[in-house]
Amino acid sequence: MNEVLALDAVSKRYPDGVVALDDVSVSVTAGELVAVVGPSGSGKSTMLNLAGTLDRPSSGRIMVDGHDVAALPDRQLSALRAGYIGFVFQQFHLAPGCGALDNVADGLLYTGAGLRERRDRAADALRRVGLARRLRHRPHELSGGERQRVAIARAIVGDPGLVLADEPTGNLDSATGDGIMNMLRDLNAAGTTVLVITHDQDLARGLPRRIVLRDGRIVADAAVAS
Ligand code: ADP
Numbered sequence: 001m002n003e004v005l006a007l008d009a010v011s012k013r014y015p016d017g018v019v020a021l022d023d024v025s026v027s028v029t030a031g032e033l034v035a036v037v038g039p040s041g042s043g044k045s046t047m048l049n050l051a052g053t054l055d056r057p058s059s060g061r062i063m064v065d066g067h068d069v070a071a072l073p074d075r076q077l078s079a080l081r082a083g084y085i086g087f088v089f090q091q092f093h094l095a096p097g098c099g100a101l102d103n104v105a106d107g108l109l110y111t112g113a114g115l116r117e118r119r120d121r122a123a124d125a126l127r128r129v130g131l132a133r134r135l136r137h138r139p140h141e142l143s144g145g146e147r148q149r150v151a152i153a154r155a156i157v158g159d160p161g162l163v164l165a166d167e168p169t170g171n172l173d174s175a176t177g178d179g180i181m182n183m184l185r186d187l188n189a190a191g192t193t194v195l196v197i198t199h200d201q202d203l204a205r206g207l208p209r210r211i212v213l214r215d216g217r218i219v220a221d222a223a224v225a226s
Contacts, residue, residue: 002029002030003027003028003029003030003063003066004028004029004030004032004064004065004161004162004193005026005027005028005051005062005063005064005065005162005193005195006026006027006028006061006062006063007024007025007026007027007047007050007051007057007060007061007062008025008060008061008062008063009023009024009025009059009060009061010023010024010025010050010057010059010060010061010062011023011024011057011058011059011060011216012043012046012050012055012057012058012216013058019216020043020046020216021043021046021047021050021057021216022043022215022216022217023060023217024043024047024060024213024216024217024218025060025218026211026218026221028162028193028195029193030161030193031188031191031193032188032193032194032208032209033184033185033188033193033194033196033207033208033209034194034195034196034207034208034209034210034211035196035197035198035203035204035207035209035210035211036048036195036196036197036198036211036213037197037198037199037201037204037210037211037212037213038199038212038213038214039199039214040199042213042214042215042216043213043215043216043217044166044197044199044213045166045197046216047197047213048164048166048195048197050062051064051164051195052081052085052087052164053069053077053080053081053085054081056069056070064080064084064085064162065080065084065161065162067080078110079110082110082158083110083111083158083160084160084161084162085160085161085162085163085164086107086154086155086156086158086160086162086163086164086192087155087163087164087165087166088148088151088152088155088163088164088165088166088168089151089165089166089167089168090166090167090168090170090171091171092139092144092147092148092150092151092171093151094139094147094150094151094154095139096138096139096140097138098138099135099136099137099138100126100131100134100135100136100137100138100139100142100150100153101119101122101123101126101135101136102119102122103139103150103154104122104125104126104150104153104154104157105118105119105121105122105157106118106154107122107154107155107157107158108121108122108157108158110158111158121157122153122157123135124157125153125154125156125157126149126150126153128153128156129149129150129152129153129183130149131146131149131150131153134146134150143176144171144172144173144176145172145176145179145180148168148169148171148172148176148180149180149183151168152168152180152183152184152187156187156192160192161192161193162192162193162194162195163184163187163192163193163194163195164195165184165194165195165196165197166197167197167198167199168180168181168184168196168198169181169198169200169203170198170199177200177203181196181203181206184196208223209221209222209223210222
C-alpha cells in the first residue's frame with residue numbers, strides 16, 4: 001500500500017490559543033479521491049495547510065510521500081512541496097499581470113527548466129483543462145470557471161502525486177463548480193491522489209471517501225456507497 005499522506009495524532013494550536021485540530025489521525029493511499037467536509041471553523045483549511053506542509057503542527061507527525069515532514073531541512077521541504085504537491089484554492093491565486101500560459105509555467109520555476117520548456121508544458125496542461133484557446137488571456141479576461149481551470153493546470157503542470165484543493169468550487173455557480181469537480185475526478189481517474197475540502201454536502205456525497213471534521217476532530221471517515 002503506497003501511502004501518500006499520513007497525519008498521526010496531529011494537533012494544531014494557533015498562537016492565540018485556538019485549537020484548530022485536536023489529535024487527528026488519517027491516512028491517504030495513492031489513487032484516492034477524498035472529500036474533507038465540516039462546518040466553517042471545523043479545521044478543514046488547517047488540516048489542508050498542514051498536509052501541504054504550508055504550516056507545522058503543534059504536535060503529532062505528518063508524513064508526505066513517505067517523508068517525515070518535521071525531519072526535512074527547509075530546502076528539501078520546499079522541494080517536496082513544489083514537486084509533489086499541487087494546490088488549488090477558492091480564490092484562484094493567479095498573478096493578475098500574467099497570461100494563463102505564464103501563470104501555469106511559473107508552477108515549474110522550481111524545476112530549473114528553461115522558459116521554453118516551461119511554456120510547452122504549461123500549454124499542455126492548459127490543453128488538458130480545455131483552455132488551449134486561452135493561453136494569452138490574463139485572469140481578468142477569463143470567467144471564474146476558466147480561472148479555476150488555469151489554477152488546476154498550474155497545480156498539475158509538474159505532475160504532482162497529490163493535489164490539495166481548498167473549496168475549489170466555493171466562488172463558482174453550481175454548474176461551473178460541477179465542471180471543476182469533474183475535472184478533479186478525471187485527474188484522479190488518471191492516477192493523481194486528490195484531497196478536496198468542501199462545505200457542499202451534495203458534492204462531497206458524490207466522492208468515494210468522506211472525512212468529516214467537527215471542532216478540530218474527525219467525527220466520521222467513511223467510504224461512500226456508490
Ligand atoms: P475551516 O477551514 O473548517 O473553516 P479553519 O481551519 O480555517 O476551519 O479554522 C479552524 C479554527 O482555527 C477556527 O476557529 C479559526 O478561527 C481558527 N484559525 C484558523 N486559522 C487561524 C490562524 N492563522 N490564527 C488563529 N486562529 C486560526
